[in-house]
Amino acid sequence: MLSQLVQSQLLKVSGKRAFATTVNENFLPKKYGGKYIVTLIPGDGIGKEITDSVKTIFAAEHVPIDWETVELSGMSGSASQIDEAVLSLKRNKVGLKGITYTPSSPFAKSLNVALRKELDIFASLVLIKNIPGVPSKLQDIDFVLVRENTEGEYSGLEHQSVPGVVESLKIMTKYKTERIARFAFDFAVKNDRKLVTAIHKANIMKLGDGLFRSTVKEVGQAEYPGVEVKDMIVDNASMQAVSYPQQFDVMVTPNLYGSILSNIGAALIGGPGLVPGANFGREHAVFEPGCRHVGLDIKDKNVANPTGMILSATMMLRHLGLDPYADRIAKATYDVLAEGKAVTPDIGGKATTTEFTAAILSKLQS
Ligand SMILES: NC(=O)C1=CN([C@@H]2O[C@H](COP(=O)(O)OP(=O)(O)OC[C@H]3O[C@@H](n4cnc5c(N)ncnc54)[C@H](O)[C@@H]3O)[C@@H](O)[C@H]2O)C=CC1
Ligand SMILES: O=C(O)CCC(=O)C(=O)O
Numbered sequence: 531m532l533s534q535l536v537q538s539q540l541l542k543v544s545g546k547r548a549f550a551t552t553v554n555e556n557f558l559p560k561k562y563g564g565k566y567i568v569t570l571i572p573g574d575g576i577g578k579e580i581t582d583s584v585k586t587i588f589a590a591e592h593v594p595i596d597w598e599t600v601e602l603s604g605m606s607g608s609a610s611q612i613d614e615a616v617l618s619l620k621r622n623k624v625g626l627k628g629i630t631y632t633p634s635s636p637f638a639k640s641l642n643v644a645l646r647k648e649l650d651i652f653a654s655l656v657l658i659k660n661i662p663g664v665p666s667k668l669q670d671i672d673f674v675l676v677r678e679n680t681e682g683e684y685s686g687l688e689h690q691s692v693p694g695v696v697e698s699l700k701i702m703t704k705y706k707t708e709r710i711a712r713f714a715f716d717f718a719v720k721n722d723r724k725l726v727t728a729i730h731k732a733n734i735m736k737l738g739d740g741l742f743r744s745t746v747k748e749v750g751q752a753e754y755p756g757v758e759v760k761d762m763i764v765d766n767a768s769m770q771a772v773s774y775p776q777q778f779d780v781m782v783t784p785n786l787y788g789s790i791l792s793n794i795g796a797a798l799i800g801g802p803g804l805v806p807g808a809n810f811g812r813e814h815a816v817f818e819p820g821c822r823h824v825g826l827d828i829k830d831k832n833v834a835n836p837t838g839m840i841l842s843a844t845m846m847l848r849h850l851g852l853d854p855y856a857d858r859i860a861k862a863t864y865d866v867l868a869e870g871k872a873v874t875p876d877i878g879g880k881a882t883t884t885e886f887t888a889a890i891l892s893k894l895q896s
């Protein structure tokens with residue numbers, strides 16, 4: 531039973547299928563000396579601890595990857611760090627990333643957002659699915675969030691026209707809405723999902739969200755007759771997500787609603803440390819925990835749950851065609867979670883991050 535569940539998780543976590551339709555084959559990463567070079571950006575907060583967990587597991591499994599580590603910090607970093615990170619990702623095409631902190635000061639730009647825009651990794655993919663053994667109030671949850679990553683509310687265009695009056699621009703374009711819609715429908719087709727729901731607020735933002743709603747529906751109806759398309763207002767979708775999440779299959783969202791729904795989704799399945807994610811463009815793919823939390827409050831305490839990062843890393847392995855490594859690592863991770871003996875405090879356990887990682891290693895060796 532468990533292995534069947536694991537198998538279906540593995541299929542659905544597969545970034546490769548989503549990627550294959552989106553990335554130009556000419557830009558697939560190349561091996562050097564039999565190994566892929568992957569950019570590793572630990573980021574701030576718990577990033578180092580959870581990427582260390584991945585590094586330990588990959589080393590023990592002899593995964594044919596060399597890491598190119600780039601420091602990127604929103605707390606202390608120099609301006610040149612972002613250039614270095616972008617250069618490394620442009621060269622290697624593939625990255626594994628923690629989250630960088632963004633201070634609320636008006637002068638501090640989000641490095642996470644800058645990186646996504648610079649590389650045009652426009653599609654965020656987040657899997658919200660119950661994990662056997664992890665307590666959650668509702669069962670049979672299994673949906674995917676496809677989130678536009680480069681425009682919308684995260685455009686970062688704000689100005690104060692006169693003191694006390696601020697205008698924030700939300701940019702929505704037909705071009706970027708069509709491409710995120712196609713990504714969502716392609717993902718649905720390739721992963722045997724039947725329903726795409728466009729999430730919007732077209733009753734209030736009639737032009738911007740109206741464009742999003744109508745474009746997703748047009749693309750679906752014209753190009754993907756085998757996939758049902760619906761739409762739902764974001765307020766209702768948030769309520770439905772916590773009362774009847776089983777109704778959702780693939781949700782396609784503008785930027786901010788995707789962030790909010792990924793956080794609701796994380797809470798539904800047991801917490802932010804469990805959710806895997808990836809960002810795809812035509813040339814690059816960057817894998818990062820789907821709920822995108824920095825975790826400054828638990829930094830260096832050795833309690834962070836690295837599951838979301840490990841599962842993001844297994845999506846990356848599939849993207850690179852290293853499925854057998856991904857299968858073994860994901861299965862060992864799910865087995866440790868299912869047993870519940872060596873799990874971290876966020877899901878009710880007492881284990882440290884390193885003890886959880888060690889339990890995965892011993893599963894792999896057994
Ligand atoms: N504050 C920032 O710089 C950034 C914030 N965000 C977004 O803002 C929202 C909230 O961010 P923050 O308030 O900074 O959240 P946070 O990073 O403080 O996380 C919220 C809570 O979840 C816990 N948590 C997160 N990951 C965990 C893990 N792997 N294991 C165990 N516990 C974990 C943290 O300890 C914390 O108590 C999120 O949606 C996030 O996507 C995204 C990027 C940067
Ligand atoms: O980069 C940030 O500081 C916040 C971004 C965010 O909330 C997200 O990407 O979901």
Ligand SMILES: [Mg+2]
Nearest residue numbers: 789790821822
């Ligand atoms: Mg967020």
